Amino acid sequence: MSSSTELDRDAKGAGGDEVRHEGQYADVNGIKLYYEIHGAGRPLILLHGGLGSIEMFGPNLPALAEGHRVIAVDLQGHGRTADIDRPITVQLMGEDIAALIKHLRLERPDLVGYSLGGGVAFWTAVRHPELVGKLVLISTPFRRNGFYPDIFNQQAQVGPEAAEMMKQTPMYQQYASLAPRPEDWPKLLGKIGESMKQDFDFSKEVAGLKPTTLIVAGDADIFPPAHAVEMFGLLGGGKRDGGWQGEGRPKSRLAILPGVTHYAMGSAPALAPTVISFLDERGG
Numbered sequence: 001m002s003s004s005t006e007l008d009r010d011a012k013g014a015g016g017d018e019v020r021h022e023g024q025y026a027d028v029n030g031i032k033l034y035y036e037i038h039g040a041g042r043p044l045i046l047l048h049g050g051l052g053s054i055e056m057f058g059p060n061l062p063a064l065a066e067g068h069r070v071i072a073v074d075l076q077g078h079g080r081t082a083d084i085d086r087p088i089t090v091q092l093m094g095e096d097i098a099a100l101i102k103h104l105r106l107e108r109p110d111l112v113g114y115s116l117g118g119g120v121a122f123w124t125a126v127r128h129p130e131l132v133g134k135l136v137l138i139s140t141p142f143r144r145n146g147f148y149p150d151i152f153n154q155q156a157q158v159g160p161e162a163a164e165m166m167k168q169t170p171m172y173q174q175y176a177s178l179a180p181r182p183e184d185w186p187k188l189l190g191k192i193g194e195s196m197k198q199d200f201d202f203s204k205e206v207a208g209l210k211p212t213t214l215i216v217a218g219d220a221d222i223f224p225p226a227h228a229v230e231m232f233g234l235l236g237g238g239k240r241d242g243g244w245q246g247e248g249r250p251k252s253r254l255a256i257l258p259g260v261t262h263y264a265m266g267s268a269p270a271l272a273p274t275v276i277s278f279l280d281e282r283g284g
Contacts, residue, residue, distance in 0.1 A: 023080065028099035034080035035073045035100065039065025042133075043109035044279065045097060046072040047117025047264065049139075050192055051171050053079030053178055056114070058267035064112070064276065072079040073107065074178075075120060077188045082180040088191040089198075090116065094123030101131045102225065110279050111134040111211075114266055122202070122209075129210035136275050138216040139265050142202045142234075159193035160186035206234040213252040214278040216271070218260030225256050253278055 023036045036054060038158065048056040054072040057064075064070050075085035075093050086092060091277060097120060101109060110133040113121030118140025125132045140146060163186035166172050176182040212237055217228035232238055232254040242249045254277075260268045 002185065013232050026100055026103050027148075029096045030086075031076055031096055032086050032151040033041075033073060033076075033096055033100055034214050035036075036073055038062065038070040038072060039068055040269065041068045042069040042279075044103070045071050045109050045111050046070050047075065047080065047097070047113035047120050048073075049115030049117055050236045051078070051175070051188070052266070053174065055079075055174060055178075056266040059269075060272040062266060062271035067276065068110075068279070071100075071104070071106075073097070075117065077184065078189065079175075079178045083184050083187060084193070086188040088188075089128075090119030090193050091123050094127060097124045098131055099122070099138065101128075106134065108133040110134040110136070112138070112275060113140065114138040115140060115262065120187070122205070125209060125211050125213075126205045132211045134279055135209070135211040135213040136216065137213065137231075138271070138275075139218065139221050139262050140215075141223050141227060142206050144198075144200050146230075148222060148224070148225045151222050155193070155196040158189055158191040158196060163189050172184070203234060208233055209235060209252075214255065214275065215253070216255045216257065216265075216274060218257050218262060218265055219270070220261045222262040228254060228256060 023034055025038045026033045026035060037214040044064060046054070046057065046061065048054060053074050054061070057072070061072060074081040076096065099112070108131060111124060113119070113136070115138070118137040121135060122137055122140065131159045148184055167185070168188070172185060175185060175220060193209065215228050215232050215235070217223070217225060219225055229238065229282040232252065235250065235252040237252055237254055240248045240251070255274045257265070257268060257274065260270065
């Protein structure tokens, strides 16, 4: 088990220069979870979207690592983390992240999650607020009926029967290059498809969130900007004028990125500066 001090040392070269940490596995919560450490500074756990991996963040990962120690994770059945005999749900994977925080002896790291990873970060914060610093939820709906109607048609097509057809996509090609068992591709699609069919409304949990939270969405996301605004409202935002000195600002924040789709969000140039500004803001 590595301490935070050891992680700081491991994330630097002999001369103190930042280096990319070699990937490691943590045996936590019944799963062998793959993670990488990039950069040095305040710890930040970075969680990718569905059917993706750490690589989904492209240049945003090194940008975040310029001033933070980024612990980037491949979630259950994704990337280099092999699947295990349980459903894929944000609640179960949230317990994986809580266990990883304890395993690495991190002191209230910030959590940054995109799409599926945002749901995982959310449930980590809901169930284990004492383990979490700030929370960033990127392109993460809090009600299933918040999606645009055509998204339901797309989700209905995700399942094992689509595995062969999807082998022609860059998504599968990256999966096949990273996965310990590429033959699990149909099983992953089946589990993700089942997860997508489940109705959910986390309004009550959003309203009860303890960590200071940033909501990020694209103006061309898989849900309308109004959905992100509603989520911000549940966190106390949008209720009053912020005031000359900012005395009326809510604790949490909202960012709508212009011209950004859900699928381009991970590598959007505006993402890292938006997240860094929030994480580095004093008093949060």
